[in-house]
Amino acid sequence: MAGSSFLSQTLQSITTTKMQEQDKRRKTFETRKAKLVESAEASADDRTKLAILLSGFRDLSSSNKGVWYVDEDRKNLVQNVGRYLEQSSRDPSMSSAVLRQFERDMHQKLGQESQRFSFADLYYRLLSEWTDAKSAPIVESERKEEDLDGSFEYIQKYTLQNLKDKFSSVVFTPLETDEVKIDAYLSSLFDDDYATELLDSMRKQIADFGLHLKQRATPFDRETLRSCIKALLTNDLLNDDAKMTLSEFSTNEDVLDEIADVLNLRFSDLDNWSWEADDGLFYEPRQQTNGKYRIMMDQDILQAIFLHYIAVCWCAEFKNGFMLLTLDKKFWVGPNELTDDERGRHFFFTGSYPYSTSGMAHEEMNAFHRTFMCSSLPSSLTDESDPYGEDSDPNDETSTGLGIRQMLLRQVATNVIIRQALHGDVAVVQSDLQWYATGLPHATLFAVLRFWGVPEDWITFFKKFAEAPLRMDPIPGQDVRVRKRGIPITDAFEKLFGECVLFGMDVAVNRLSEMTLIRFHDDLWLCGEPSKCASAWQTIEGFVKLHGLDINTSKTGSVYISTTDRNVEIAGKFPKGPVCMGMLQLTESGDWTIDQKQVSAHVQQLKKQLGQCKSIISWTQTWNACMGKFFQNTFGKPANCFGQAHVDAILNTFADMQRELFESHKGSVTEYLREQILNRFGVEDIPDSFFFLPEEFGGLGLQNPFIPFYVLKDQLMKDPTDRIAEFLKEEKAVYKTGLEAFNALSDSEKQRRFTKAFDGNAKYNFVLDEPFYDFEEYTSQREMYSGALQRAYQDLMRKPSSHDIRLTNGIKPWFDELKQSHAMGWNDLSSENKWIMHLYAEELRQRFGALSIVDRNLLPSGVMKMLKRKKVVWQLIIWD
Template sequence: MPGGVFSETLQSITTTKLKELSKKRNHFENQKEALSFKLSNELDQRKKLQLLLHGVKQSFAVTTSITNKSASDNVTKLSSIELLVKNLEKFLAQAEYDPSISDRTLKQWEQNLMQHLNIQSSKHQYATLYGELVTEWLSAEQQQQADNIFNSSSETDEDFQKIKKETVARTEGRANWEKLVFEPFETDQIAIRSYLSSLFGMDEKNEQAKKALNALRKQVAAFGNDLSSPGQFNPAVLHWTINGLISSGLLSDEKRAALKDFLASPVILTEVADVLNMRLVSIDTWEWNTDLAVEQRRHLNGTHHMFIDEDLLEALFLQYIGVKWSIFFKKAFTDFSNFDGAWLKLNKPIPFIDQTRRDYYIGNQSGYPGSVQGKREKLYKSIYFMSQLPDSELDDQADADGAEEAEHQNIEKNHSLRQPAQKMPMQLQTILNSYNPACSNSDTAQQYSQKTRDLAPSNRNAPSVEVDTLFNDDSANSDKPPKTRMEIKQFLLHLLSTEIIINTSLHGEFTCARSEFESFSPSLPHSTIFCVFEFFGLSEKWLRFFQKFLEAPLKFTDDDISAEARIRKRGVPAAHALSAVFGETILFCLDYTVNQSTDGAQLYRMHDDFWIWSPSQQTVVEGWRSILKFSEIMGVTLNKGKTGSVRIASSETNKPIDPSLPTGDIRWGFLKLDPTTGHFTIDQSMVDEHVLELQSQLGDKKSVFSWIQAWNTYAGRFFTSNFGKPSNSFGRAHVDAMLSSFKHIQNLIFANTNVVSYLKDTLKARFGIDDVPDGYLYFPTSLGGLELHNPFIGLLQLRNGVYEEPGKLMSDLFEAEHDSYRNAKKAFENKSPQVRILMAQRYQKNLDNLDPENFMPFDEFISYREEVSVSGKVSLLEVYENLLKQPGKETAGWDEWDMVLAKAIEGGFASAFEGMDVGYWKWVIKLYGEEMREKFGGLAVVDKGSLPTGMVNLVRSGKVKWQG
């Protein structure tokens, strides 16, 4: 929200432009009114048109005249009104002599001129409205404070209950945080050292792990020395340090604005670098030089988090150190995981005898594409392994405002009863029924690619090459790797749903367990942190520095000035780069213990949120045991509300879940995994709870701009994020469920109306403006609109591109495998007896059970389909990758007239929509462009430069302040 000098500047600019606009509008409307009076008294159509033409020239200051013809008239670019006036002057001269020019034609010319006058009136009217909206917005906070004072003496019982609930939530949140942070929790460091020594091979049971650990310790010692060297800060370093700190969420709006000012001044950057270099030299004696204010902030999902308000120079110094250690440990732990023999691989080699038999019967397959197991390892390493640590100084994983996970509030604390044994989903039964060894379809492999295309229709309304070139639309590029934390979480759900489809089809069952550590950051024991870092070889100097950093003197901003600061004794501060280093270093030990205890299973972990799955329930059981042991030794606690497990079966046979696995549902955001179908469904009860909260938050917004910003963030981004991102593995039913949910949300909030009608009524009531076009609400602020987000459009762009029946890919694969088997068998049998004798002689020495005459059984042919691609045009890897794909976006088709309107935007379409989802805006423009053209003569509501739209966009880019 706006504040301080920036707010005053924006108000001053808006007031100045509104005054100038008011002068122009009054002058124009006075001329228009006088002209209308003259026209009403003129009955001759030709004279009437001459009067109107003259009045239009005066109103628009058009100087074009047929008497001033020059050679450049044909090449000078004229505005539409100038061109119209110039032509009508010529046509009226013709009408003076040509009796064939009818009154009907003259009347059409009159209507055309009047339309230009009315359009200009609309532009002035909506430019004034925009300025009034800015003024309303800038005064909203001050008005809110005044309302709070008034309401304190005249509040209703409903108001009182609402305030009481908010106060209780904040008080309880603070009390729980203080109980964790200011009360030390001493873990058993002897037990931790013993645990780590055994885990990392110091007991001589894993020599390769021991070697990898020694290499890691050497790296830690060397880097600690390098980071202490002087002269590391300079303006270039400060640029990435400042940008990272701005996006971290640690600082207030005012301090972020100050840092942006730093970036604009080379002199300031040089001075800051000098000061920070001095601090680096004396890092041995560094300590907090003042008490740190603690601010309690409410997140959109209803939780309260504590943030430290630091001195800017201190924050920059710690950001640099934190990022440097983060990058180092990301690489060091990656090196450890790649150390030969230390980290157990998921993708294991095929046993020698089995591989030799495959080579004899079907030939060497090393030239075929990779395997599903290899793909799993690649995705894990590139996306989830140490995902909270950056690869470089320029990495930015910050989520947009509103992209955060919803919290499930109604949690059953005692999950003593399990659900009945899961039955096979109908989709999986269809797949398995189709997997009949006796079936034969010779064209299956050849038709597979076409079948997958039929499942996901292509973009039939794709824009022309000219449109793509002009607008640089990359909306079809749907398979970009996930970057932000929210994208990484949502891709995990795609992975899980893909694994459910594949594993229940191939292995008959699938088990998954997930959990999250309770209040991990504020509860992490300092004794655990120091013990783990010491084990990894951190020097005494850096251990002392980290201890001083953690043991900070804290004092709440709400406290009385006389209150004393208290020393942090447990946990790490929120939003700090160093906090990520502490957390990820300890949790690396969790990753490794799960890897070792499960013979290479992957723990999909996003900071303190982790998932483990396998077709083998025993693998998950072993992994869960190692998780419980880690938690007990390290002094961290699992969050019962985020803990659960499921065993999904693909047959009618009851397969009870192991009692050692945790009870509870598998949930994420508004999604709940149905243990019977294996599908994620939307929990409507959770949605309804957040709809009530959204209503409350919207009611707290006192300006149209802030209301729309809250709506876009909550109703748009928050709900969209927590419904899960559409993918082929989710299927089209998921998109339909999202569309229905958004319709349900609007029906609950607006009862008998909708968001558009509500805003139109609001504009009429507050500013007296009527007949507002729908497009004005949805068009971007860069064109003078209000930029209300429509969540239906983005989903409808995706819907037709999603597989309607994702599981059908597996039944198609089974058919293709039989076809590949027949082809391989035929190729083997077609070899001459001499060739088979030579081959048998070559392989017989390694195989006692080689049958040189009869081809390998079908079950053996497909036995390693996850480890290697079976020869043929279709493989399990192709199915896996297709299921993981996200649908490409369809956009509304454009014609030549749409192109003309887009090109007519002052500054160009690309400039007006820079950094936006172009496909979305093409849809909006096609949907509302015609009414906008009729109202405003084009796509722009106001003329460029008439109002401070750029500054408004800058302020609106800030985070919403939520009530409570």
């Protein structure tokens, strides 16, 4: 990696200075050590040898000199051994064997210091290679002619040109849709009096908001600007140069004040706003972290801030309005609740009232409102959610795309298990809209905005935004054309406009098919009763056609699981294709398996990309991003609903992948890297600990893909279906207990129950003569009311906690020393690093005399931090 493209001159200077300092220490140490050993070996007796070694060791410069804890330890060691040596001059009981052991200890410590200096030198040589633009690739390309139909560079240009041509053919060609029919369709979803009243109230709210927003006198100030800048720095709207400028703006209050003045003036004249881009807004393909290219627009920085503020204000308003609709039980169709009569019967027979908060349906609706519903829309300017993030935290399941998808995957898997066990059949449908934001018809967009009550003056503003002057040519003013379809992607307006249109789909599926559609922007998921899923899918198809949208058939599929014969008529309504989340695929039997064909394709791609790396460190970065992150996420995070078999499948897949990647090295990544380091640097005999040790301790920080799963493996349910069998057994036992308790009631006790259940209403007297209700009635709405089923659902949804390696007494003091020397002890380590550090602790102590290899004062921490932040991009995927 070229230093000029990534490392600042200051960081390079610091790195060079530290490298020179450690090299000077190393050479001084080795020279003095050689003389010391030679002098000691020339001595005639053990006492003299030890005295010479001790004196020399005290004066030698250690690799981590200056760390008070280490210096103090060396001082105490020399002092103690010196006193023992003095004792030996007069005490006959002090044998030569004891002195020779001290001598061997001195030689070992000198050897350990040499090892530390040697590996510090290797570390800096690796860093120098990483910053050298002239470094040769790890493996020279061996592509045959048939691979990729020729050279990658040619295919890239050819395919990118296809992408640009496709983009142009879509965005500059209007697609006319029938605004009257769209309005009539959406209106039909609010056809009853109560729904009409709700819609009218929302429209008034939207209109009032539009009026009040325009009346804001000075909406921009320092804090508002900082919030906008922070958001723009986290998405891909702006190019790297613009982001760098924005970052500098955020720390300069004088600049922020000037920007606020300019944008407040612009806002006060909102009706006359325009793009002010006669030369055209340049659109270019940019590669994302997942390797795919997207056509992105270069925006003026001030314009981007201005538009972001307006869009997010509208996003928050619409999200609030949409949320109120979904929370309204009279409007939003949810699971059927018990009638008053049914609740009375339940109390009469059991002595208690059922509560809907005790059911799995309650859990799923909570997740819908808390996480899934309009997840793309920010709630405020300070909302840091990232529902699109390819590089986001998969453990954050409320605001990041990866995390939300992992939660959805668990919910679908759990629902499949429960529904299959209770009802015998379940369907799952997955789909996606083709080029949704890019190809959104403007006629559809403005029809929908008008339907929701957006005032005409704002429609005019939004129309000017959508009809931007674009050019695909890098030359300003060349071939400028007005956009007639679609909106800029990764822009806050994409979230606003996209959600306003697709929330209509949410309402349609709910009101017409009595289901709740789970949607991430334009990714669509249905799971539940097959007949309802089939109806919902037909609703989606009708909605898509009317609004001028397209189904992405390559990302659309269904699975109809049934313990009996499938209903042929229902099955015929489902879309063809697999159901996948990442590389995890749902089978017809209801199991989730890893798509090995897809894995193999990615392994071949990874092998080529690793071979193109020009340094060991960049190779390690690529490995960590792919094996340590990408594959772990796409295989699905372990959870009880997948059981231990899922983890075993992941571990077996990783083993197969490494055998394929390192076929000539017995599948060992360490043996492969040892060979590469030997060939490139001439260094051999490298311990395993050097590869896996965290960078903070002087290791490469190579991630072991097996360990994150071994720390969880024993915490999972072995077979998730056992949990449902346990629930069914519990349910029958509770029913039997209730039956026996009811039959034991006296007539007077039954009468008291009857009075409380039905308020003594004589028309229900027949209940007094009924036997305990049958098991079918008892279980008819268990998803809504069963606390036992809710607990089973929660157990299946649960992610395993880490089962950490236990710190043993024998090596505990070593981690206490690490805490002193590196400010990181055992409790500061992650579960994976505890595993690594404990596994290699003995090797580290024997080889280096400590649990670290390179002193932290010599490590270029600034470079390392930037190294960790650098994203690795899949290179060989162009677009789809």
